Amino acid sequence: MKTLWTPLILVNFKTYTEGTGEKALRLAENAEKVSDKTDVCIALAPQYTDIRRLAQRGSLPIFAQHVDPIQAGSFTGYVLPDAVKSAGAIGTLVNHSERRVKLADIDAVVKRVRQLDLVSVVCTNNSHVSGAAAALNPDYLAIEPPELIGTGIPVSKAKPEIVTDSVKLTQNVNPEVIVLCGAGITKGDDVTAALKLGTQGVLVASGIVKAKNPDKVLLEFAEGATSV
Amino acid sequence: MKTLWTPLILVNFKTYTEGTGEKALRLAENAEKVSDKTDVCIALAPQYTDIRRLAQRGSLPIFAQHVDPIQAGSFTGYVLPDAVKSAGAIGTLVNHSERRVKLADIDAVVKRVRQLDLVSVVCTNNSHVSGAAAALNPDYLAIEPPELIGTGIPVSKAKPEIVTDSVKLTQNVNPEVIVLCGAGITKGDDVTAALKLGTQGVLVASGIVKAKNPDKVLLEFAEGATSV
Amino acid sequence: MKTLWTPLILVNFKTYTEGTGEKALRLAENAEKVSDKTDVCIALAPQYTDIRRLAQRGSLPIFAQHVDPIQAGSFTGYVLPDAVKSAGAIGTLVNHSERRVKLADIDAVVKRVRQLDLVSVVCTNNSHVSGAAAALNPDYLAIEPPELIGTGIPVSKAKPEIVTDSVKLTQNVNPEVIVLCGAGITKGDDVTAALKLGTQGVLVASGIVKAKNPDKVLLEFAEGATSV
Amino acid sequence: MKTLWTPLILVNFKTYTEGTGEKALRLAENAEKVSDKTDVCIALAPQYTDIRRLAQRGSLPIFAQHVDPIQAGSFTGYVLPDAVKSAGAIGTLVNHSERRVKLADIDAVVKRVRQLDLVSVVCTNNSHVSGAAAALNPDYLAIEPPELIGTGIPVSKAKPEIVTDSVKLTQNVNPEVIVLCGAGITKGDDVTAALKLGTQGVLVASGIVKAKNPDKVLLEFAEGATSV
Numbered sequence: 001m002k003t004l005w006t007p008l009i010l011v012n013f014k015t016y017t018e019g020t021g022e023k024a025l026r027l028a029e030n031a032e033k034v035s036d037k038t039d040v041c042i043a044l045a046p047q048y049t050d051i052r053r054l055a056q057r058g059s060l061p062i063f064a065q066h067v068d069p070i071q072a073g074s075f076t077g078y079v080l081p082d083a084v085k086s087a088g089a090i091g092t093l094v095n096h097s098e099r100r101v102k103l104a105d106i107d108a109v110v111k112r113v114r115q116l117d118l119v120s121v122v123c124t125n126n127s128h129v130s131g132a133a134a135a136l137n138p139d140y141l142a143i144e145p146p147e148l149i150g151t152g153i154p155v156s157k158a159k160p161e162i163v164t165d166s167v168k169l170t171q172n173v174n175p176e177v178i179v180l181c182g183a184g185i186t187k188g189d190d191v192t193a194a195l196k197l198g199t200q201g202v203l204v205a206s207g208i209v210k211a212k213n214p215d216k217v218l219l220e221f222a223e224g225a226t227s228v
Numbered sequence: 229m230k231t232l233w234t235p236l237i238l239v240n241f242k243t244y245t246e247g248t249g250e251k252a253l254r255l256a257e258n259a260e261k262v263s264d265k266t267d268v269c270i271a272l273a274p275q276y277t278d279i280r281r282l283a284q285r286g287s288l289p290i291f292a293q294h295v296d297p298i299q300a301g302s303f304t305g306y307v308l309p310d311a312v313k314s315a316g317a318i319g320t321l322v323n324h325s326e327r328r329v330k331l332a333d334i335d336a337v338v339k340r341v342r343q344l345d346l347v348s349v350v351c352t353n354n355s356h357v358s359g360a361a362a363a364l365n366p367d368y369l370a371i372e373p374p375e376l377i378g379t380g381i382p383v384s385k386a387k388p389e390i391v392t393d394s395v396k397l398t399q400n401v402n403p404e405v406i407v408l409c410g411a412g413i414t415k416g417d418d419v420t421a422a423l424k425l426g427t428q429g430v431l432v433a434s435g436i437v438k439a440k441n442p443d444k445v446l447l448e449f450a451e452g453a454t455s456v
Numbered sequence: 457m458k459t460l461w462t463p464l465i466l467v468n469f470k471t472y473t474e475g476t477g478e479k480a481l482r483l484a485e486n487a488e489k490v491s492d493k494t495d496v497c498i499a500l501a502p503q504y505t506d507i508r509r510l511a512q513r514g515s516l517p518i519f520a521q522h523v524d525p526i527q528a529g530s531f532t533g534y535v536l537p538d539a540v541k542s543a544g545a546i547g548t549l550v551n552h553s554e555r556r557v558k559l560a561d562i563d564a565v566v567k568r569v570r571q572l573d574l575v576s577v578v579c580t581n582n583s584h585v586s587g588a589a590a591a592l593n594p595d596y597l598a599i600e601p602p603e604l605i606g607t608g609i610p611v612s613k614a615k616p617e618i619v620t621d622s623v624k625l626t627q628n629v630n631p632e633v634i635v636l637c638g639a640g641i642t643k644g645d646d647v648t649a650a651l652k653l654g655t656q657g658v659l660v661a662s663g664i665v666k667a668k669n670p671d672k673v674l675l676e677f678a679e680g681a682t683s684v
Numbered sequence: 685m686k687t688l689w690t691p692l693i694l695v696n697f698k699t700y701t702e703g704t705g706e707k708a709l710r711l712a713e714n715a716e717k718v719s720d721k722t723d724v725c726i727a728l729a730p731q732y733t734d735i736r737r738l739a740q741r742g743s744l745p746i747f748a749q750h751v752d753p754i755q756a757g758s759f760t761g762y763v764l765p766d767a768v769k770s771a772g773a774i775g776t777l778v779n780h781s782e783r784r785v786k787l788a789d790i791d792a793v794v795k796r797v798r799q800l801d802l803v804s805v806v807c808t809n810n811s812h813v814s815g816a817a818a819a820l821n822p823d824y825l826a827i828e829p830p831e832l833i834g835t836g837i838p839v840s841k842a843k844p845e846i847v848t849d850s851v852k853l854t855q856n857v858n859p860e861v862i863v864l865c866g867a868g869i870t871k872g873d874d875v876t877a878a879l880k881l882g883t884q885g886v887l888v889a890s891g892i893v894k895a896k897n898p899d900k901v902l903l904e905f906a907e908g909a910t911s912v
Contacts, residue, residue: 551786551787551788553788556786556787556788556789557786557787558779558784558785558786558787559779559784559785559786559787559790559808559813559816559817560779560781560784560808560809560813561784562787563809563810563812563813563816580787580788581788581791582791584791584819584820584821585787585788585791585820587819587820587857588787588791588816588817588819588820589787589816590819591812591815591816591818591819591853591857592812592813592815592816593812625819628857629815629819629856629857
């Protein structure tokens with residue numbers, strides 16, 4: 001059985017130095033404290049090599065950043081969904097804007113991940129693509145206009161219609177899919193704004209991982225998520 | 229202005245020897261005769277290097293087999309949508325099972341092709357993917373279970389539910405999209421069966437291009453398309 | 457039998473508007489005049505859809521910008537080496553910096569192209585890669601530091617040691633390979649400088665295709681090539 | 685400082701079930717015993733998620749199966765060389781036949797890996813490609829004809845000339861590169877034969893990982909490596 005959290009703050013560590021190895025561990029410890037204090041679910045998507053160590057802490061849900069559309073076998077260098085599960089991940093990002101995936105492979109991954117009782121979060125770049133992703137029946141989708149990623153300009157301000165259109169199209173195509181949004185989110189208010197547009201959480205990266213005080217910003221985010 | 233034909237028989241020449249160069253020209257001449265005689269639209273998707281010569285005949289609609297999600301610029305070796313248009317193509321296949329495309333790129337190509345007044349035919353491999361493709365608003369979608377391609381076992385017999393589910397999901401998500409089907413179609417009856425399942429045409433390749441008498445089979449197909 | 461020209465001016469039309477369709481034809485007409493007047497070989501690499509029309513003029517050698525490592529068969533949307541040959545191309549670029557290719561596929565393409573009596577021009581980005589490419593036994597290699605492409609800063613001035621090292625490594629590994637260079641070449645002097653560094657020609661794109669007077673610049677290039 | 689071992693038995697766990705999670709740990713324990721007993725270096729290439737746990741045992745050298753040509757930054761889902769190092773890997777496979785890499789990226793990865801004091805093992809598929817790989821100056825190269833991988837027919841028997849030609853070409857191009865060979869190796873004799881052809885070790889996968897008694901076969905391999 002799989003749990004789906006709302007609201008959800010999902011932190012993507014990317015391949016940032018600030019999110020690798022020992023630093024990934026520090027981020028996780030801070031996130032645990034904020035989650036405990038605020039009772040908001042904070043999930044973490046570290047690099048493959050850090051999944052097991054973060055998952056062993058047993059506290060926050062750990063996601064892979066990507067898995068490949070493969071079964072066990074001869075696939076040297078690829079990321080087996082079963083392997084990230086065996087390392088303790090409970091889900092995976094799919095089709096992040098920095099790791100776009102073929103349509104047929106998104107479908108295959110979402111289905112395989114479901115068989116393994118893992119949670120899928122399919123990333124999308126505009127409202128048409130959100131509609132398409134919803135048809136593939138993932139657990140979550142995360143709309144992130146790529147031109148805003150890493151800018152500090154929140155999608156909820158710069159392009160609110162992309163978020164509301166994504167929510168609307170997803171409702172039409174497949175109302176069971178939970179919509180997150182991301183790109184440019186750096187303050188608690190941005191999280192509140194995102195939820196007010198109809199989403200149920202945020203996907204963030206540099207806003208937390210590269211912040212001077214990640215724990216302070218994360219606390220703001222969690223408070224922003226509960227003040228709606 | 230763009231014309232959308234129904235029923236449509238769309239013949240993919242792939243990179244078959246039987247569909248390259250002079251042989252592509254022979255196939256086109258035969259297809260013209262059948263189309264004239266039966267009044268069924270037969271469209272042809274030859275290789276890039278044969279597009280202009282076939283289009284110059286001015287008779288049948290010519291499609292590219294693929295175009296890349298690019299604008300004019302520094303993209304050595306890629307296929308510019310504007311270039312296939314300037315060569316006389318009136319549309320393009322997108323995401324054929326042998327040339328799968330990233331979700332975001334299918335969206336970008338469908339939009340770019342529309343700006344250029346070209347027709348898009350997005351290929352899909354199962355009904356979920358058909359629903360997703362429909363959300364991207366192409367002109368046509370062509371459902372082809374990849375495991376049947378080239379087998380001579382028609383999808384309309386082996387997996388009719390994939391076709392009917394694709395038609396149904398497309399109706400729900402975007403009823404303006406015209407559904408074709410393909411894979412394993414070798415006889416006129418297969419075409420009739422495909423139309424009876426709710427499609428408005430077929431996408432074929434080896435069934436015509438590698439047939440001993442392509443013109444005879446093509447005539448059967450066209451008659452099959454009008455006998456519904 | 458295949459001819460290998462030196463010195464060679466090879467003009468890559470990329471997917472520039474200025475090198476597509478009718479404009480590709482104009483460029484070819486101008487290049488023919490310059491080649492006739494100066495007796496320098498000017499080869500052209502237009503888009504796939506323009507290969508046949510330019511080749512039919514019968515005057516200058518026409519190259520594809522890329523071909524795929526495939527044999528005739530079920531490869532929808534790919535570029536069959538045999539097809540570009542049947543359209544009249546006499547060779548192909550391989551591994552252009554905008555269309556990088558896997559090592560094993562460069563090897564496969566160079567071998568296939570040789571079987572078809574087509575000429576291969578493998579592009580490289582630094583001297584180590586030039587050494588590697590030479591080991592694969594192409595007819596030509598073209599060293600182009602990608603950071604200089606399209607800048608107007610000629611490699612012969614900015615990084616002459618990349619060119620001389622490429623020439624030296626190629627001599628060591630496989631002295632039969634003819635070395636060209638490219639990137640940032642916009643004047644006749646740049647061509648002269650390139651030949652003085654030990655190359656036997658240039659690979660150019662925007663310097664010609666996007667020039668205000670392509671025929672004037674091309675004439676300068678050809679004169680630069682004969683003034684060494 | 686980096687150590688380069690000879691002879692080397694490098695075991696690729698691929699994404700086999702038998703080499704994932706707890707089973708990866710069992711394989712490592714067995715390999716440690718064999719290495720202790722025979723004093724032959726056995727290196728292991730598990731999946732990314734298992735690198736840290738195996739490396740923490742501190743006994744055998746652990747390799748990644750692949751790393752991407754990236755620096756720290758915004759590369760969601762990719763494999764950062766620094767991350768596999770921070771997890772304890774001492775090197776990486778590059779360009780395995782199941783994970784082919786672009787020529788320019790092999791060059792970039794070999795250089796990056798060297799900066800990080802990691803060991804590179806570049807895989808090749810024939811002798812020309814071996815010559816090309818040698819020019820890129822990796823620590824090791826591993827020649828594996830892909831058609832023999834997983835067959836149980838050892839390359840040393842089926843195609844000894846590919847191995848000896850690879851050794852010869854590598855000697856000519858870059859004598860510092862250590863040559864391994866792989867594909868179809870299932871017995872101690874196959875290892876001995878490989879060394880007699882001029883290699884200094886083997887790259888194996890199913891022959892060990894999917895063996896009924898991996899420790900018994902591994903012992904045979906190690907004994908085969910010392911009986912030359």
